[in-house]
Amino acid sequence: xxxxxxxxxxxxVTKDMALHMDKQRKTNTExxxxxxxxxxxxxxxxxxxxxxxxxxxxxxxxxxxxxxGKFVNEADKKSFTSFS
Numbered sequence: 001x002x003x004x005x006x007x008x009x010x011x012x013v014t015k016d017m018a019l020h021m022d023k024q025r026k027t028n029t030e031x032x033x034x035x036x037x038x039x040x041x042x043x044x045x046x047x048x049x050x051x052x053x054x055x056x057x058x059x060x061x062x063x064x065x066x067x068x069g070k071f072v073n074e075a076d077k078k079s080f081t082s083f084s
Contacts, residue, residue: 005060008053012066015047028077 015019019040026037053062071077 006058008057008059008062010053010062010064012064015043017067018043018047024080028079030079031072037050 018057022038022043025033025035053059055062069077069080071080
């Protein structure tokens with residue numbers, strides 16, 4: 001559709017944080033996870049091949065979204081903040 005504004009949202013997460021959150025999907029039993037454990041290879045591949053979007057691709061605007069942790073309880077927070 002021509003003339004329809006399209007916004008792009010880029011979720012800012014470092015490779016280390018992505019790996020940590022992936023491990024949380026496997027080890028943190030305090031919460032229900034929306035996806036399963038992915039593994040290191042897809043994460044490393046993503047970060048190797050990722051190209052930041054630009055407005056030349058047709059986006060009206062590009063917004064960066066930072067990760068903000070929300071925890072279901074203290075045990076969940078403790079599990080997340082421990083680097084196992």
